[in-house]
Amino acid sequence: MKQVAIIGAGIVGSTAAYYLSREEDVQVTVFDDGEGQATKAAAGIISPWFSRRRNKAWYKMARMGADFYQKLIGDLAEDGHEVDFYDQSGVILIKSRLDWLDELYELAKVRKEESPLIGDLEILSYEETIQRYPGLEGFEKVLYASGAARVEGARLTKTLLKASGAEIICGRVGFEKTADGRYRIGEREFDALILACGAWLPLILKDHGLDVWVRPQKGQINDYQFDHLETGLYPVIMPHGEIDIIPFGNGTVSVGASHENDKGYDLTLDQTVLDRQEERALPYFPQLKEAKNRTRRVGIRAYTRDFSPFFGEVPGLPKVYAASGLGSSGLTIGPITAYQMVDMVMGRQPELEPVEFAIEKHLQVVVDEA
Template identity: 55%
Template structure:
């Protein structure tokens, strides 16, 4: 029986653990539980309005959005609750009407390959207020009914629990043994899966590798209300950095920041979050009436060209890595996790891994 170590229990690591639980492999998961991007993520699954010209990235994001339907079906067949995901739609806002029209045309051109987009409709503020009465600050927006929101920490916890594997809350150290196996914190494994995001250089640089992965700090704030039903309200995506993300139970998240050159600093920057709150008031004035708040900080992983990678680490047979997901982690992560499980089991991957070559980003 093959013994596998997974380093990282975020969106990729938890997904690969879930799918490996359907094999005959023995798996141990290592995660220090410090700074993980997924735990600080309130995800919006809505890649179809992206103007990025990187075709491989868009294909991954589009396919990642579609893959959620497969993941949800697999979990439901196992009797696992999937309330971390809600296809509540997203309302995109632009300051100029011509920008809205361009976005609508772009999304409509992608409907054939991405029917998950659902219906696309231009809504006035009055129309939007019928389903979300507390909105303000715009004339028109585009509602994409197929967009969804995901609570990242709930998703990963669900997948880890569903896998049934042990999660060790330890900082992992990888050593190569002379017989071709690997030591992780004193345990010997046949194969190691590196899903540790921005911490990937910490694992591989001691083994003589250069890794094109940099950390980026992200902060958001959750607002809680005791008199507001937010369970089926659409996500609000204004221009700029902030999003307003309603969740069930009277919780609304605002964020998240994209802070470069901050290393692994996890301290809350009150100035940034206060600025987000002021900007969010334009669209959701009721935010000032929240009964309590909670701040979340995590570290994303970015590559130089902002594209993820996946594959076997050059020169380390049986060691596979995924990283560089950036701010699209909750969209692309589950699919990359499934692909990682397929690689280690010798199966054909859902997308061609050659489009996301690890050798472009990791060199001996």
């Protein structure tokens, strides 16, 4: 039986654990210290089709990642698990200039040809919008797409880990290479490793003479609880700027998340940042003032020098696979990235071309100055 270890139980690690568990003669062990997961501070939006990023490889991954959720949800449901953490609620985009809405509408129509998941596309007036979604403010027109989804990331990862049946060991770990080409973590040995530890990847690879350009990005988010609003009836709201407003079906509305590149691995909540997010959201969703309770979350994302994600086999470490640099699109591209690495662990050719997301672009050998 092939023994596979996964370091990191976020969206990538939990998805990999689930799909490896569906393979024959594979036993999975997951190691995770439970701190700082990016998934805990993820905004929970699956809607990549309106991105204007020029990185074609990233968009391909994101587009396929959105589509992959249909398979992921179908597989979990087939295995008897609840999947109500995923909901195609639709999305409303608000821009500071109306001509930008027209441009995004035309872009989405073109992209819909290869991504029918986008669903219905409409430009709605203020009157049409509030007739459907009373209480929204701060715009003249919006662009609506019915196929966008919201995801409760923490519930998704919890479901995936439960569905995998994998043993989960709490704690921060590293690994050693054995004389016979296997890998040791503590007293255990494994045939293959998946490093899904996000922004902590440099700390692990440094011990093996590799310096990977991955940095931590702090993300903070506000959660508002209501007992009188049918929050599940609202779509995701994406105003112009950094914040997003995500109404979930359990009386919760989330606002965030921040993108802080200068805080390192600090997980301290910053009330100033959280208050600023609320100030930016209130003009669009004034009901936030009526919340009966408010909570806060924080997590650490991983980003690279050019903000490109990567995955694949680590040079010089056969059968060790790593992924990182997913940034704020982790919930969108995390599952499909994990699925590609499962194919690689099992000796299959992944659907995405690894050379487009090569780790080597972000690696250099550590020079021993001694």
